[in-house]
Amino acid sequence: MACSDNVAQRLESRKQQAVLSNTTTNSVRQRKKQRGTTPVPHSEDEVLTKPITTNKKTASPAKKGFQIGHAIGLTVVTALAFITRFYKINHPNEVVFDEVHFGKYLQRTYFFDVHPPFGKLLFALMGWFVGFDGDFKFDNIGDSYIDHKVPYVAFRTMPALLGSLTVSVVYMTMWESGYSIPAALLAAGLVLFDNAHVGQTRLILLDATLIFSMACSIFAYVRFYKMRHAPFSRKWWKWLLLTGVALSCVISTKYVGVFTFVTIGTAVAIDLWYLLDIQTGLTLQEFGYHFGARAFGLIVVPFCFYLFWFQVHFAILYRSGTGDDFMSPAFQETLADNLMTLSSTNINYYDTITIRHKDTKVYLHSHTARYPLRYEDGRISSQGQQVTGYPHNDTNNNWIILPSSNLPEVKTGLPVLNGDAVRLQHVVTNTMLLSHDVASPYFPTNQEFTTVDQETAAQRLNDTLFEIRIEGLRQGAEFKTMAGQFKLIHFPSKVAMWTHTKPLPEWGFKQQEINGNKNVQQTSNLWYVDDIVGLAENDARNERAPKVVKTLPFLVKWFELQRAMFHHNNALTSSHPYASHPIQWPYLLRGVSFWTKNDTREQIYFLGNPIGWWLASSLLAVFAGIIGADQVTRRRGVDALDHRTRSKLYNSTGYFFIAWMTHYVAFFVMGRQLFLHHYLPAHLASALVTGALLDFVFNTDNIDETVPEHVRALQSGKRSARRTLTGVMPSSPSAPNVATPLSWIVGGVILAAVIGGFFFYAPLTYGTPGLSVEQVLQRKWLGYDLHFAK
Structure with a gap:
């Protein structure tokens, strides 16, 4: 007892000395502050939260063993990652599922895709390295790479390499966060031996780039935060900028990369909130x-790098291609060999023209048949002459463009201008296009389009007037064929002429309905003049002078492409047989069929490792329960955790949990098609949480013997909760977790089960060997829709 009292007295004495020293430091700080530096700790809390630095030369044998053990663990998991990702990478030698269409970069022809260009540029770079000419279009699943002489193994090497390195980054994240070797092995092992990660990162797909960049962002921010007590130093700037570069790679691969921005942004916001505290000693200027x-x-x-990849995208794709139709006429005229550049012609009044819908490509058409008196739902029509959309070119598609009669007499040869009010005369039936307040066949809210004879048209002049509204051009610009995508706005009612793909019944000859859309801003209201019919031989417009490819400022092209990408991304709402809902992902309720071969009964079925996914998903709930229980018990005065354990639980494991939430929850509000692979970034974060919880349950924090005794005494005492939530970041690596024998046993058992699950589902991941009916049925654990099950 006397010895214990003496120890307590010495600790109390040293604690008082530390407080006295901090008081002296405070007075010095007031006299001598340096811009951009974090002040010396001035409270017990700050003493504890500041990492204890040690001289590497005097590091303890235990710490050296910790570093060596982690180095060996990193080497092992990296080697195994390369083996699992590159095993039989040449199989199958056919197009699998959604292997990307990157060849167009090598042909320099413009194409459109809903994803940013960075990931596709990496594949194009690999194609350029191996001399691929880009002729193969990857059009159909099952097309042979061998027959078309495609260096597909080289292309698959890129994602396989990134997928292998992702495992290494996961391990290093745990290492740098101060976790034990078993915890790091478990977290990396859940990704290493996951069938979904292996399957997705050994095919020509973008997800390997996305997931690797996401993992690097999380790791780089960990390294940056560890430099928080040396702000604005060279290493501090290095890891801050590397975090930004990694983030730019994420968002430049797929737009879902914005979730990684939210993860890092949340951690930064908490860190800045801590720095704003007056007790940190920072002035508002600092x-x-x-x-x-x-x-x-x-x-x-990140934004500058994001712009850079689009600049490369535009520089490479300078020729007209399949993506032209997604862009405005002004954009298309910047592409070499584009029809708008080569054949656009000014349109004059009294020209006979054909008009086509931009999206469905049908012609504006009319014929002598009339709308029925009553439609199927009992509504009454005008029984006027039908106006429809017709896919083939014939004389019933010809219209004469006339001026409005309320303008001065317009002579032949006067150009039609943007904003003009015009009338359209159907050539074959000599009738005038008209819209009025009568419901269309399929849309009771939309107006009917019809034609009327000349006498009726003269009496209802206003109903035959339409405004030419060309997209992207100023008022008064010349109206041209091909180049002038326009909306035909009914003058009195302000509805836009529109069509859709649902065919009319037999009375409409299965042609498309034309009606007046009240949503004028809708992009599907766009039309263009395909041709001028019967242009006189002596017309000066027949002389086609060579046209110069136009230019547009980079930001103008970039903004237009962003709008188109977002619009078409959100429009991916159609059903798909293998689409799934986010609620199904954590427990792996369904997968995706990538490829099948009937002769050998081989198939690639995209599915995660059920054992690993179920464990990680369950532990996410356990983590939430631990946090809830800790908060409730502390409200009742029960403090079951020491300060360092609680700090690591909230800050480090909390950081990983935030990464899981931000990469998962947002999918619930999306209306587009979703598939299981959208969960892979969140699964990686859940693997980090799993490894961290292994340490929380089975391991203990090691207090390095080089830590000053007074700090060690303070660390062992009861702590207030005030700084528990300051900074989302692992604890100091100077106090790594010590692995207990039980953690090695538990971690080993879990990994053994995960490895067993991986090999059990490996035939579905690698597509070989083929399975018998009995073997397929054995793998239908949750009723997966596998092929060859009978």
Whole structure:
């Protein structure tokens, strides 16, 4: 007892000395502050939260063993990652599922895709390295790579390499966060031996780039935060900028990369909130430097790189291609060999023209048949002459463009201008296009389009007037064939002429309905003049002078492409037989069929490792329960956790949990098609949480013997909760977790089960060997829709 009292007295004495020293430091701080530096700790809490630095030369044998053990673990998991990703990478030698269409980069022809260009540019770079000419279009699943002499193994090497390195980054994230070797092995092993990660990252797909960049972002921010007590140093700037570069790669691969921005942004916001505390000793000016540096490194730098990849995209794709139709006429005229550049012609009044819908390509058409008196739902029509959309070119598609009669006499040869009010005369039936307040056949809210004879048209002049509204051009610009995509706006009612793909019944000859759409802003209202019919031989417009390819400012093209990408991404709402809902992902309720071969009964079925996914998903709920229980018990005065354990649980494991939430929850509000592969980034985060919880349950924190005794005494005492939530980041690596024998046993058992699940489903991941009916049925654990099950 006397010995214990003496120890307590010495600890109390050293604690008082530390407080006295901090008081002296405070007075020095007031006299001598340096811009951009974090002040010396001035409270017990700050003593505890500041990492204890040690001289590497005097590091303990235990710590050296910790580093060596982790180095060996990293080497092992990296080697196994390369083996699992590159095993039989040449099989199958056919197009599998959604292997990307990157060949167009090598042909320099413009194409459109809903994803940013970075990931596709990496594949194009690999194709350029191996001399691929881009002729093969990857059009159909099952097309032979061998027959078309495609160096597909080289292309698959790119995602396989990134997928292998992702496992290494997961391990290093756990290492740098101060977790034990079993915890790091478990987290990396859940990704290493996951069938979904292996299957998705050994095919020519974009997800390997996305997931690797996401993992690098999380790791780089860990390294940056560990430099928080040396702000604005060279290493501090290095890891801040590397975090920004990694973030730019994520968002430049797929737009779902914005979830990684939210993850890092949340951690930064919490960190800045801590720095704003007056007890940190920062002035508002110094806080502004911290805020500005983070804004520059994590917003400005990623955005600049994001713009750079689009600049490369535009520079490479300078020729007309399949993506032209997605862009405006002004954009298309910047592409070489584009029809708008080669054949666009000014349209004059009294020209006979054909008009086509931009999206469905049908012609504006009319014929002598009339709308029925009553439609199927009992509504009454006008019984006027039908106006429809017709896919083939014939004389019933010809219309004469006339001026409105309320303007002065317009002579032949006067050009039609943007904003003019015009009338359209159907050539074959000599009738005038008209719209009025009568419901269309399929849309009771939309107006009917019909034609009327000349006498009726003269009496109902206003109903025959339509405004030419050309997209992207100023009022008064010349109206041209091909180049002038326009909306035909009914003058009195302000509805836009529109069509859709659902065919009319037999009375409409299965042609498309034309009606007046009240949503004028809808992009599907666009039409263009396909041709001028019967242009006189002596017309000056027959002389086609060579046309120069136009230019547009980079930002104008970039903004237009962004709008088109977002629009078409959101429009991916059609059903798909293998689409799934986010609620199904964590517990792996269904997968996706990638490829089948009937002769050998081989198939690639995209599915995760059920054992690993079920474990990780369950532990996410356990983590939430632990946090809830800790909060409730502390409200009742029960403090079951020491300060360092609680800090690591909230800050480090909480960081990984935030990464899981931000990469998962947002999918519930999306209306587009969703598939299981959208969960892979969130699964990676759940693997980190799983490894962290292994340490929380089975391991203990090691207090390095080089830590000053007074700090060690303070660390062992009861702590307030005030700094538990400051900074989302692992604890100091100077106090790594010590692995207990039980953690090795539990981690080993879990990994053994995960490895068993991986090999059990490996035939569906690698597509070989073929399985018998009995073997397929054995793998239908949750009723997966596997092929060859009978």
